[in-house]
Amino acid sequence: MAKLRLLSRAHVQEIITMEGAIGILEEAFADFAAGNVTMPVRTPITAPEYNGLSLFMPAYIPGLKALGAKVVTVYKDNPAKFGLPNVMGTIILLNPETGAPVCIMDGRYLTAVRTGAVSGLATKYLARLDAKVHTLFGTGVQARTQAWAVAKSRELKRCLVFSIDDDEKKQAFAGEVTKLTGVQTEVAKDAENAVRACDILTLATSAKEPIIDGSWVEPGTHINAIGSHAPGMRELDTATVVKSKVFPDSTEACMAEAGDFQIPVEEGAWSPDSIAADLGEVVAGSKTGREADNDITLFKSVGLALQDMATASYVYREAVERGIGHEFEF
Known part of the structure; x- marks a missing residue:
């Protein structure tokens, strides 16, 4: 049975460094230039009755063994109606060899860091x-x-x-x-x-x-x-x-x-x-x-999905090595 690691915003903040993010993006962008990245255009889905927008951003970087997607949601009424952020992000990483999910992590802080890193x-x-x-x-x-x-x-x-x-x-x-x-x-x-x-x-x-x-x-x-x-x-x-x-x-x-x-x-x-x-x-x-x-x-x-997947793969590897996050059977 596959094991899945759950990483919160606090876990991501504990792991990520700007030097690490810049370094991993350097590898990812070189792979992108060489044609070694699969990255469809981001797909938007609107929920107009809730004043909401969801953006789906998948990518696969074989050289980093990074496969997955980020989902960003923009719901402008969230703060007033539900006490939630108007923008949220979630990242799922998959094992590229089996397709099994290996990690779900908060994407808000990671997105800010990878945007700075590029x-x-x-x-x-x-x-x-x-x-x-x-x-x-x-x-x-x-x-x-x-x-x-x-x-x-x-x-x-x-x-x-x-x-x-x-x-x-x-x-x-x-x-x-x-x-x-x-x-x-x-x-x-x-x-x-x-x-x-x-x-x-x-x-x-x-x-x-x-x-x-x-x-x-x-x-x-x-x-x-x-x-x-x-x-x-x-x-x-x-x-x-x-x-x-x-x-x-x-x-x-x-x-x-x-x-x-x-x-x-x-x-x-x-x-x-x-x-x-x-x-x-x-x-x-x-x-x-x-x-x-x-x-x-x-x-x-x-902003490109390869930035998210490259940075997320770096965070995930560090989390496994350092025993950070919550792991459970999926």
Whole structure:
């Protein structure tokens, strides 16, 4: 009879490290570039009578023996009606040899970490080696892991935080990031100067309209754009996309889901033919990333199931080795 391990959010938090997540994604993206990952497009199912959306994200990475799926649910009425989060995530891992389930784990914290980790990976391969200043738009859960990951990929001297939240929340977030990363973090007074001052710019917001102006972005900047992931939504203006060397997590996924790319195409200002490479191709060494210190490099991510399965497989292996979680016969 198959044994199934159950991992709660607390278990995942106990196990996962940003270094471990970046390392496992480096392997996964190289496999993806080599054509060794099976990953159907995410499948949405709506439950309009409950104001709900479910997203099913399967993937198989043979090199990591990672097979499974993440289910993300977005039920906007949950907090008010049921006292539950409006977004929840659950991951199931299967034994690729037998198909038997081996693990079910909470996916909320893991999703935040893997989203940060992919920006850390992009920063490792695309940012200037002498990058010292990181500007971060956003003060939510995703922004926290973005700050953590970028600080693992470059020796930063300073982090600037900008958001539309109230001053108390921004100051608290800056203090939390300083403690987490060891990088002195300050609240920026205005968006334009924060962008002009940075070597690395990360956008982790829920904005529907551009939050930066392309004229603010200085030569040599690396950009991680991870907040918007739906048609019609974008954090980047057209000018920023046009002036950048563009590296998506997946060209196919970004062209299907990212308003940051779709809107410039609709305007006739930009074409996906100008994409330099997918991130995995740079990681694998089959294509070139940054070529000069004055390049503006742009990493755009909409989130891929391979990130979830790779990170979940790493967490599961660690849990088995360290005896973490609850195991029972299924």
